[in-house]
Amino acid sequence: MSMQDQTLRSIELTYDEIEAEQLVIDSIANATLPSSSTKRIQKVPEMLIKETDDYKKYYVPKVVSIGPYHFGDKKLEFVEKLKPVFTMRLLSNNKETLRSLYKTLGEPQMVQELRSLYDENLIAKFCNKDFTKMMLLDSCFILYCVRFIFFRDSDDCEDLNIHQIVYLHQDLFLLENQIPFKVLIEVMKFVNPDSWADKFKSFISGNILASQKLKRTWLEKIPCIGNNQSSVGENKLESSNVPDHLLHLLHRTLTNDEKLPKNDHLKSEDDSRCTFRNVNELMDVGIHFKPSGTMSLAHIKFLQGWFWFTADVELPPISIDDSTKPMLLNLIAYEMCSRDAHAAWVTSYICLLDSLIDHPEDVKALRKAGVLENSLGSDKEVAKLFNEIGTGLVPNNLAYLEAKYHMQKHYKSRRNSLISELKHEYVKSPWAFFALLGALIALFLSAVQSYYTVWSPEGECDELCKLLKKNHHL
Template identity: 60%
Template sequence: MPQNRNMFMQDENPQFTELSIGDQLDDASIIDSIVNAPRPHPSTARIHTVPSLVKETEDYEKYFVPNQVSIGPKYFGHPKLKLVEKLKPSFTMKLLLDDKEVLERLFKKLGQAEMVKELRNFYEERLTDQFCDKEFTKMMVLDGCFILYYIQFIFGEKFEKCRGLNSYQIAFVHQDLFLLENQIPFKVLDEVMSLMNKTADWHKKIKLFIDENILVRRRPKTRCFCFGNDQSSREEKRDNGNIYPDHLLHLLHQSLTKKPNVPKVNSNQTISNRYTFRNASELKDVGIIFKPSGMMTLAHIGFQCWWFFAATVKLPPITVDDSTKPLLLNLIAYEMCSPDAAHDSWVTSYICLLDSLIDHPDDVKALRTAGVLENSLGSDQEVAELFNEIGTDLVPNYLAYLDAKNSIQEHYEDWRGTVISQLKHEYVKSPWAFFALLGAIMALFLSGVQVYYTVWGPKSQCDELCQLLKNNHHL
């Protein structure tokens, strides 16, 4: 019977069947063409462009496009960047102490065919096609020398030797050096430093320069970064767990997110995305105290329960000023497009954590009073809006800070936290209610003392006299 029904349908509407078969053949040919098509080579770029999703935002040019200086091929030749571009040759000669021989060796080293190919591969496909090898090498030399000149003569102790830039321009140059699309391979800086000798001293200067942009207010004394020049050394991990950096922004990201020696997540541990605590003020009400962490890394926050009602959350301290937002946005964009950083995405996760802790100016005040946040931007309202804006639509690593967040949630849901919160809201935050509560407690205590001495107090001579009078006079 089903067979007859199918035949009837075919006879009734033969066109429908033919179209269906034709469509199926077309679909199959499309699928076959895709399957059999040659696969594109995976991108080896290490200097990425800003993701298209970010480019659609309203303030894209304000936070991702350089204001004063072009570094690398992306914004080379931009009209508004010509002033600093004209200063690069003179800065290069000052950095090299007018030594033309060193300059020739530098051009020869960076101009080798294999070196040019390696440096071009740092950028995304077709980004450097407009430059011939000589133009590309010249750009690398001038930009590398400009960065080192800025670090030594403008940022460093020899500021008075700088000519041609005012303080306004210098501030934006500083910001431009950490833009995602405004980078050159760190290998270029290494080659310049090696030809100038005293490479170790230069690494110390770069380390200080990175530390000044690391966002945290207090920094422990650490060993400086040491980078090798050969290919194998760039692939090896260093003692501090960092690999050879791709560029300055990558180096900054490494410094911010270096992993401490903390226990790994247990495979049997419960992973939950249900966290009902809302902000720092609410956590403070249930007895959680915030303190700055001694570990200057965004990859770790600490939780410690002490006494019976209280607990401590240790967060890496962060300084918020005018440069914080563009720096954070470029670090987050770097994590979005870099496969290495995206694995952990600590900057994104930390900003999401702060966004969850900060809803109102009172939350900023709580973190600022605790020493976790230093406000050099303006009002607490501005800081709250900054983190709320940056944290919008961000997706953190769900494993980030798992232990600490679970501990915070457990403490938040504990009955002891509820009792503390109710006492604070009903009595501590109201002075007259607090004094009334204190008076009631004192009255209750004194009444208890009186009852105790009445019932269990030692007998005095007066008590014996009264008893004698009662017995003899029938009182």
């Protein structure tokens, strides 16, 4: 019998022993959930699933199933068999720790609370024993990956190859692939690494959309894992600040938990209507883009320049690669299901970028400005990505209202429009520019000649001419 089979057998025997001591759990197997329970871990809304292939490509896990929604998928069996092994490694092969953890997660009140966070119809097939076992294995698997696998070279991990590790990152941030964060907190109490706060900070930082430089400065601002803890070593979190799950924690980090501003003086329908079509149109009227110093998608600022024609718009920088699209789509899906749907910052941010990007030239301009970091491929692919994601999305009209109001006002200014026309007519056409430059030089020289003809002071030559004329007449 192999070492892995022995470990699996040991786990199953431990579960059987615990089951005999947990008869009270079975008494609530058929308990009716309160009708007022709030489902915090939901399925992807149908309106986001344009095609079956889209659903499988962007919302279905490729390596590991976390939680009940994709449990039992034959394609995910390999990693499923690793979960007991990783669990015992995380718990240092201590069966007593495993027993205590199982009892904690299997308490009737805890089981009922955790089950209430999922769709009742989709988890009805799991008895409380199987549900508790799933929560235990999945939470230990996540923490083992965060503690050991994601921060080590692929050569050091014998169980998973580099491709599986890359997909693991993506799978842990799928909407339908989540377990309550409360379970992770309970497991952390039984495992005492140097600092879970630092581990989760680095883990979340590695998955935010910013460039590497900004990730380092943004690391300390990750909420709920470090800053809101009364004691990092004890892993204490205020219950009101505990995220629903990992995807919620990522969303909170990207938006900094910002609420929509009031902006009562800008709430008219005209204030939210933008007629500019892309980045280059705005640059033509003197609006330039630059990266902001924060990753929060809620912070987009319009800054009037030193000269009346120029202005700056600060956008949070974003790095685009192969994992960007599934991550954005799942964040958008989370916002559609969120209890706080009015603050749909990710959806609004994507809609704003979609309104700014029409062509590869717009991507190029934002890339040169340091707003976009393109690791995906050509600028055309990036433009296509935002145009596809933004199709059909409805932003919150109050998001970025003040910045968009000033951008539109600057864009519609008659003075700025006139300067834009002059730039198009002369500056962007070399021959027209040289012709204009030649005409201006000729006009300047003619003006100088006329001035000296009329107003030039008398010199020695003028005195000589007068003398010669006088003598000639004599």
